[in-house]
Amino acid sequence: MNTVVQGPKFIVAKGEGVWLWDDSGDRYLDGTASLWYCNVGHGRREIADAVYRQMTQLEAYTVYGDFANVPALQLSERLAAHAPVADPRIILTCGGGESIETAAKLARRYFAAQGRPERVHLISRTGGYHGLHGIGTGIIGMDRFRDGFGPLVEDASVVPHDSAAALEAEILRVGPEKVAAFFAEPVIGAGGVYPPTPEYFASVAEICRRHGVLFIVDSVICGFARMGNWFGIERFGVCPDMIVFAKGVSSGYLPLGGVVAAGAIAEPFWDRPGNPFHHGTTYAGHPACSAAAMANLDILEREDLFTVALEVETYLDAAMRTLEDHPLVREVRSGTGVMAAVELTEEALVDRGIRTADVFAEARARGVILRAVPRALLVSPPLVITWEQIEHLVATLRAALDAVAAR
Numbered sequence: 001m002n003t004v005v006q007g008p009k010f011i012v013a014k015g016e017g018v019w020l021w022d023d024s025g026d027r028y029l030d031g032t033a034s035l036w037y038c039n040v041g042h043g044r045r046e047i048a049d050a051v052y053r054q055m056t057q058l059e060a061y062t063v064y065g066d067f068a069n070v071p072a073l074q075l076s077e078r079l080a081a082h083a084p085v086a087d088p089r090i091i092l093t094c095g096g097g098e099s100i101e102t103a104a105k106l107a108r109r110y111f112a113a114q115g116r117p118e119r120v121h122l123i124s125r126t127g128g129y130h131g132l133h134g135i136g137t138g139i140i141g142m143d144r145f146r147d148g149f150g151p152l153v154e155d156a157s158v159v160p161h162d163s164a165a166a167l168e169a170e171i172l173r174v175g176p177e178k179v180a181a182f183f184a185e186p187v188i189g190a191g192g193v194y195p196p197t198p199e200y201f202a203s204v205a206e207i208c209r210r211h212g213v214l215f216i217v218d219s220v221i222c223g224f225a226r227m228g229n230w231f232g233i234e235r236f237g238v239c240p241d242m243i244v245f246a247k248g249v250s251s252g253y254l255p256l257g258g259v260v261a262a263g264a265i266a267e268p269f270w271d272r273p274g275n276p277f278h279h280g281t282t283y284a285g286h287p288a289c290s291a292a293a294m295a296n297l298d299i300l301e302r303e304d305l306f307t308v309a310l311e312v313e314t315y316l317d318a319a320m321r322t323l324e325d326h327p328l329v330r331e332v333r334s335g336t337g338v339m340a341a342v343e344l345t346e347e348a349l350v351d352r353g354i355r356t357a358d359v360f361a362e363a364r365a366r367g368v369i370l371r372a373v374p375r376a377l378l379v380s381p382p383l384v385i386t387w388e389q390i391e392h393l394v395a396t397l398r399a400a401l402d403a404v405a406a407r
């Protein structure tokens with residue numbers, strides 16, 4: 001914040017496909033789809049038209065109690081039809097963090113309704129990012145987001161992201177009868193793009209099932225074709241108890257997120273009188289946001305961006321790996337979904353004091369937007385990116401690395 005406050009703002013004025021323009025008219029390749037969300041690319045008029053039509057019909061109305069609206073119902077049915085969850089039910093929210101709160105509260109409330117109110121412990125993974133609301137901050141796997149806020153969610157712990165055995169050991173340490181849920185992203189995104197080993201998800205799903213722990217997949221980044229399917233987790237052949245989604249569901253044209261919950265989790269609230277799940281927000285089930293999501297999903301399906309994404313994934317992987325020979329680069333992580341990380345060496349980061357923000361700035365000055373996290377540069381372009389644009393992105397990233405190395 002202190003750095004930003006001293007300089008001019010980077011004002012984004014216009015977007016079209018993978019391109020952005022600033023307020024001086026300079027053009028940039030959006031190498032991050034904004035914050036991992038603009039899957040269909042910028043400037044899709046049909047989404048704006050769908051929102052306009054909905055807003056002139058009914059701009060907004062609550063979905064509390066028995067209130068409903070057509071776009072929210074249509075969207076819920078469409079998502080349920082594709083969700084790899086048993087007897088799926090949908091809760092709509094305004095974003096990812098709000099959905100994490102909803103899923104965590106639902107997990108605890110479900111166990112309370114089963115007469116097991118002591119099952120409250122939440123387990124997440126190192127590098128896992130689950131938004132910055134209250135519970136999300138409490139379960140995040142990156143210390144820098146937790147510090148300075150005083151006491152956070154008690155009864156939460158973090159396990160190494162790549163070890164199913166560590167999850168089981170933690171469940172046994174806490175006591176399975178006290179653990180409510182385990183949270184995992186299909187590929188860790190904001191924490192630095194860490195794909196799982198091929199067997200990881202089958203193992204953790206089995207461990208959760210065996211100990212009666214709810215398995216909650218956070219597909220906020222991985223959903224809606226970024227991994228070639230609807231929710232990312234299909235890739236690993238497992239069926240979670242809940243899925244949290246946001247971002248690509250509407251490509252960010254309007255804010256929307258939600259939770260898919262297995263019917264068995266909804267059952268105590270729907271089937272028993274006097275036992276509601278007391279939770280909800282003002283804008284849940286917003287009809288204009290739902291209309292934006294429906295138009296966005298139309299594009300994903302019509303242009304088969306699910307298949308396109310798998311091709312982009314392969315091409316992006318090959319292109320990014322050409323950076324492995326760069327002297328500043330320790331590791332390239334890519335090849336599972338349309339996302340990649342270029343991690344800098346210890347020598348660059350520590351001995352030479354090079355900041356990833358420097359590489360980010362050099363790339364942006366050359367017309368490519370990347371994302372800088374403490375040790376790596378991240379890439380997650382819109383799924384409509386072409387091969388030439390991928391080449392341009394990677395060549396610019398190399399030029400930015402060269403420029404920083406030459407300082």
Ligand SMILES: Cc1ncc(COP(=O)(O)O)c(C=O)c1O
Nearest residue numbers: 095096097129130131218220221
């Ligand atoms: C995996 C994951 N979960 C949750 C969130 C939080 O979403 P939001 O920023 O919409 O609250 C994010 C945001 O980047 C995310 O990447």
